[in-house]
Amino acid sequence: MALLHNRINNEELKQRLMQETEKRITVSFYQYFEIENPPAFRDYLYKNLHALKVFGRIYLAKEGINAQASVPESNFEAMKNFLYSIPALNGLRINIAVDDDGKSFWVLKVKVREKIVADGINDPSFNMYKKGKYVDAITMNKLLEDPNTIVIDMRNHYEYEVGHFVKAIEIPSDTFREQLPMAVEMMKGNEDKNIIMYCTGGIRCEKASAYMLHKGFKNVYHLEGGIINYARQAKQLGLESYFKGKNFVFDNRLGERITDDVIARCHQCGKPCDTHTNCKNNGCHLLFIQCEDCAKAYNGCCSKECADTLNLPLERQKQLRKGINKGQNIFHKSKARLRPRLDEINGV
Known part of the structure; x- marks a missing residue:
């Protein structure tokens, strides 16, 4: 029986990725089209893409497909030909990453969802195909x-x-x-x-x-x-880019540079910076912007409290974060929200 799910732990997969010598190409693609049986289509995709050593995150729903992935350079054409062999995906536009180190993904995940983009639209008269x-x-x-x-x-x-x-x-x-x-x-x-x-x-x-x-x-x-x-x-x-700065991406890179403009600021000290990172305290794991100086000062954490937590014994850290649902833990516009669950994380 063909393998249809990953059986290897993440740390080992990351190590394998770092040891790869062949260049990988990071790609993304999507298509709105009707899928009658998403679970069966999911297994078909997984089997064929896994055979081509494709890593990434692919979502399927009755309304279509949404994918971000990486593929060994030598398998790119084979991946494209496989996708084009599916009638609804023939001629599909495959976006190739602009600023790419090939280390964007280390495992293949293909998941079935209610929608490929959660939109909250319940109006039965809405027609996705009447678009701009x-x-x-x-x-x-x-x-x-x-x-x-x-x-x-x-x-x-x-x-x-x-x-x-x-x-x-x-x-x-x-x-x-x-x-x-x-x-x-x-x-x-x-x-x-x-x-x-x-x-x-x-x-x-x-x-x-x-x-x-x-x-x-x-x-x-x-x-x-x-x-x-x-x-x-x-x-x-050779056009002037009217997009300024970095394009945030939802993979291990967390961004690809489009122009040299740095339009954001470090969330801790306020100096110009556009490097996203996740707080190293796993009980927080906040997504925020941090400059090199603050990364050193806070040991990759979003706050002194999280840096102190990171210095505790591992078992104590696990105790502190037990039962905490981080959800989508991201920095919002107010600095007061930079540490949204610190009291909970630190047992206060």
Whole structure:
């Protein structure tokens, strides 16, 4: 029987990745299409991609597929040919990472979900396939130069913070399901203006563009292939990049540099910095921005309290974090929220 799940622990898999000598290519792709039997399709994908030594995170639902992965360079064409052999994925756009060390993933996970993008949409009349017009890098730049254009960033706050398009409006939330109605509310009165929506690889802004049209907006566009594809096209065509800073990515890299602009600041000392990290205290594991000096001062932790916790015996650390549900533990806009569960973590 073919292997359909990973059986090896994470630490060993990480070590194996670091010992690999062949270059890996980090890719992402998505497609909205109807999948009749997601569990069966999941097993089919896992078996074939595992055979090609693909690592990554792939989500399937009845509405389609969403994937971030890495593949050995020598297997890239074989992976592409396999995906293209699936009729609904033939000709699929595969985004190749811009700033890549090949160490983005170390295990293959293929999971079935209710939706590939959790959107909170319950309206049966909503049609995902009635979506906005695609724009490429050339058109994106032209529209950005038009004063009648509104640009909406459909990513989370911590993504926007380290890099975004000039003139881009942030929808101040960290969940896509909250952002959709907020975007509609914020854009009221602009129904006839050009509205461009963008995200990392295209999957969120494609659905968002369909939702805006559903809500009565007329001139809705979305960036084809998202920031990743835009950056590659801009470089190939010699265009000025209107995206400034870093593109946050959901893998071990936590970001790929698009331009040299550093538009964010260290969450601890306030100096210019756009390096995301996770707090080394596993009872916290907060995602935040930290400069090199603060990383040394706090031993990779988000606070003195977490650094002190890290110095405790391992069994005591386990006791302190027992029963704590970290959830999506990220730095938000207020410094007062930098340590959201410190009292709980430290048993206060």
